[in-house]
Amino acid sequence: MELVFYKIAILFYIAASLAYLLFLLLSSGSSAPIAFWCAAAGFVAHSLSILHRAIFSGFFPLATPFDAVSCFAWIVVGIFIVVRYRDPSPIFGSIAIPLAAVLMLFGSTLAYQVDQPLVPILRSWWLPIHVTLALAGNAVFALMAVGGLMYIFQERLIKRKRLGRLHKLLPSLEILDSINRRGLPLGFFFLTLGIISGALWAGSVWGYYWTWDPKETWSLITWFAYAAMVHQRAALGWRGKKAALLAILGFVLVMFTFFGVSLLMGGHHAFKSVVAGTTVP
Amino acid sequence: MSDGILVVGLNHATAPVNIRERITFPGDESGQVTRLFREIAQIQEAMILSTCNRAEVIAASDRPADASEEVIESIARIHGVEREPLRAYLYVKTGKEAVQHVFRVASSLDSMVVGEPQILGQVKDGYRRAADANATGPILNRLLHRAFFTAKRVRNETGVGAAAVSVAYVAVELAGKILGELRDKSVLLIGAGEMAELAARHLAGKVEKPIQVTNRTFENACSLARKLEGRPVPMDRLEEGLADADVVITSTGSCEPIITAARVRTVMKRRRYRPVFLIDIAIPRDVEPQVNDIDGVYVYNIDDLQAVADENMGERRHEALRGESIVLEEVDKFLNWTTGLDSAPTIVALRDKFEKIRSGEMEKSNGKLASLTPDQRRTVEIVTRGIINKIAHDPISFLKKTGTESKRNLHLDVAQKMFKLDGLALDANLEEDEFLDT
Numbered sequence: 001m002e003l004v005f006y007k008i009a010i011l012f013y014i015a016a017s018l019a020y021l022l023f024l025l026l027s028s029g030s031s032a033p034i035a036f037w038c039a040a041a042g043f044v045a046h047s048l049s050i051l052h053r054a055i056f057s058g059f060f061p062l063a064t065p066f067d068a069v070s071c072f073a074w075i076v077v078g079i080f081i082v083v084r085y086r087d088p089s090p091i092f093g094s095i096a097i098p099l100a101a102v103l104m105l106f107g108s109t110l111a112y113q114v115d116q117p118l119v120p121i122l123r124s125w126w127l128p129i130h131v132t133l134a135l136a137g138n139a140v141f142a143l144m145a146v147g148g149l150m151y152i153f154q155e156r157l158i159k160r161k162r163l164g165r166l167h168k169l170l171p172s173l174e175i176l177d178s179i180n181r182r183g184l185p186l187g188f189f190f191l192t193l194g195i196i197s198g199a200l201w202a203g204s205v206w207g208y209y210w211t212w213d214p215k216e217t218w219s220l221i222t223w224f225a226y227a228a229m230v231h232q233r234a235a236l237g238w239r240g241k242k243a244a245l246l247a248i249l250g251f252v253l254v255m256f257t258f259f260g261v262s263l264l265m266g267g268h269h270a271f272k273s274v275v276a277g278t279t280v281p
Numbered sequence: 282m283s284d285g286i287l288v289v290g291l292n293h294a295t296a297p298v299n300i301r302e303r304i305t306f307p308g309d310e311s312g313q314v315t316r317l318f319r320e321i322a323q324i325q326e327a328m329i330l331s332t333c334n335r336a337e338v339i340a341a342s343d344r345p346a347d348a349s350e351e352v353i354e355s356i357a358r359i360h361g362v363e364r365e366p367l368r369a370y371l372y373v374k375t376g377k378e379a380v381q382h383v384f385r386v387a388s389s390l391d392s393m394v395v396g397e398p399q400i401l402g403q404v405k406d407g408y409r410r411a412a413d414a415n416a417t418g419p420i421l422n423r424l425l426h427r428a429f430f431t432a433k434r435v436r437n438e439t440g441v442g443a444a445a446v447s448v449a450y451v452a453v454e455l456a457g458k459i460l461g462e463l464r465d466k467s468v469l470l471i472g473a474g475e476m477a478e479l480a481a482r483h484l485a486g487k488v489e490k491p492i493q494v495t496n497r498t499f500e501n502a503c504s505l506a507r508k509l510e511g512r513p514v515p516m517d518r519l520e521e522g523l524a525d526a527d528v529v530i531t532s533t534g535s536c537e538p539i540i541t542a543a544r545v546r547t548v549m550k551r552r553r554y555r556p557v558f559l560i561d562i563a564i565p566r567d568v569e570p571q572v573n574d575i576d577g578v579y580v581y582n583i584d585d586l587q588a589v590a591d592e593n594m595g596e597r598r599h600e601a602l603r604g605e606s607i608v609l610e611e612v613d614k615f616l617n618w619t620t621g622l623d624s625a626p627t628i629v630a631l632r633d634k635f636e637k638i639r640s641g642e643m644e645k646s647n648g649k650l651a652s653l654t655p656d657q658r659r660t661v662e663i664v665t666r667g668i669i670n671k672i673a674h675d676p677i678s679f680l681k682k683t684g685t686e687s688k689r690n691l692h693l694d695v696a697q698k699m700f701k702l703d704g705l706a707l708d709a710n711l712e713e714d715e716f717l718d719t
Binding site: 154158159161163164167168172173174175178237238239240241242 | 443444455457458459460461462553554555556573576577579581585588589592
């Protein structure tokens with residue numbers, strides 16, 4: 001019962017994904033708007049779910065792996081909805097929504113119980129600030145990777161002169177590159193603030209700003225990777241295919257930092273510490 | 282009633298161009314010629330459809346066989362041609378065939394270039410002229426509105442008009458797919474030639490900056506630039522032109538490629554790797570094949586573009602098949618309606634007519650009823666309404682009875698004639714359609 005909104009949201013996202021799939025396979029014009037409204041309905045249910053979790057846990061609901069993934073997917077869908085008003089081409093949704101659906105399904109396998117009251121360190125306004133910034137960065141990078149994938153497909157089709165259905169469905173190279181051009185500074189900005197806010201939070205609690213915990217280390221590596229991308233793009237004019245490839249590689253790194261480090265390496269970002277209360281670095 | 286729909290005409294498939302350009306119904310700007318057809322004794326409603334590939338008279342007639350002869354005679358007379366030789370180019374369709382034909386024409390399935398978008402507007406123009414000249418009536422109103430509806434369905438539900446089928450349009454579309462919004466892009470035309478000019482003209486409609494034109498002889502560049510409202514560029518400043526332009530159309534008579542991979546690499550650096558679309562129309566080629574391998578450079582030659590156009594044409598034909606089945610569906614719906622399988626419109630029309638009579642009479646007696654109190658007035662309303670309901674009750678339940686189809690047709694037909702319902706019944710049904718939306 002406690003995850004009812006979340007489950008409704010998953011159902012809507014899956015329905016939307018299927019409708020987008022139908023659109024891709026049959027290019028049936030009516031399924032794209034249906035898909036969008038399903039996604040929008042899912043987004044509403046999803047928002048309620050997050051609100052519900054906030055009331056349930058009595059605080060900003062970002063303290064469990066479940067909540068983190070849920071929030072991540074929520075930001076992805078939110079960005080998609082904003083973007084859709086600028087570019088109504090359904091192709092972006094055909095990738096963003098299934099991505100959100102997969103994230104949500106994955107999230108539903110993760111622990112969501114908050115058995116004990118949150119440890120005091122997490123009952124801080126730094127939690128929503130830090131986690132939201134970090135997740136917003138991740139979401140932007142995710143959509144950049146999606147745009148990059150689409151760019152690579154579209155560019156291949158044009159180079160090889162195969163201008164079939166897929167080519168017509170995909171947006172222009174210029175639009176796809178603009179996802180990268182606009183997303184890169186935005187995502188980098190969020191990532192930077194996410195890291196800074198984390199450091200400030202740590203500093204305010206423990207007195208050390210930086211402890212080389214695995215998550216911190218990998219976040220820094222990610223930061224350097226995206227800093228390099230920003231540089232290549234701004235100073236050397238890297239764009240198009242190269243930028244698209246980098247966006248995809250960068251996102252692999254982001255995903256490793258987000259999931260891999262937490263699950264494999266421990267440290268004070270591992271969620272189990274949230275309930276165990278062993279948050280001393 | 283659908284038996285009474287008649288189409289007499291010719292199109293690109295039945296008549297050569299020298300005939301088509303003679304049969305144009307001149308002087309029909311305000312429907313005078315349409316009136317001539319309407320005035321044929323056997324014809325109740327008529328309209329003319331005239332395009333550069335098509336000339337047709339669409340009519341509603343109670344004796345289509347006789348009417349078709351009269352129509353042919355009139356077409357011959359109007360255009361001052363002999364009737365018998367003309368007959369060889371004409372098709373005559375009646376009934377279901379005629380309905381299907383009108384729907385196919387409006388949906389651009391009968392066009393020379395299947396899916397071309399102008400035809401619907403031309404059908405609408407013809408219909409509007411006829412309607413303004415009072416030459417149309419319930420049957421053609423209904424027929425044409427259903428035709429517009431069908432055309433809309435075909436356009437929305439199939440890709441019949443979606444893909445570009447001319448080389449120049451393919452080039453413009455592709456430019457959009459590579460460069461996005463074309464408004465702020467610049468175009469460079471190297472050399473001259475009919476096809477190059479055509480492509481440049483199409484692009485010129487999309488971009489705001491004047492097209493740059495360069496040529497081996499500067500005078501030629503100047504004259505072509507004047508024609509395209511562009512700007513001439515001397516050939517020795519080609520490199521700068523390439524660094525600036527987003528779309529390059531080349532069509533020179535040079536034996537050696539003038540755009541080599543080495544040259545493009547230098548230019549790309551100067552462009553800061555902004556993508557560029559090269560359209561090579563020259564034979565032999567102006568652009569080295571290896572240029573297409575450079576990142577951000579897209580080279581299409583005339584054969585590539587032609588292949589895309591052909592492929593799109595094939596796709597249109599495929600989509601046209603889906604369009605045909607929509608047409609058949611709509612033809613059936615239309616025939617059901619006309620053959621009166623549906624008694625509802627007639628009943629609605631009958632009720633409307635009675636109510637109209639009642640309220641009309643009430644209005645007339647308004648003066649005499651002026652002394653009544655509001656209560657008394659209301660009573661009169663109720664009484665008169667009661668009377669017409671009683672009168673209408675038996676005929677309506679008679680019409681509602683499900684008998685055999687032919688019997689019901691007869692009943693509906695008699696009822697429509699007896700109460701003069703034609704116009705009403707048909708108009709009542711038109712409200713549901715969205716039409717004349719352009």
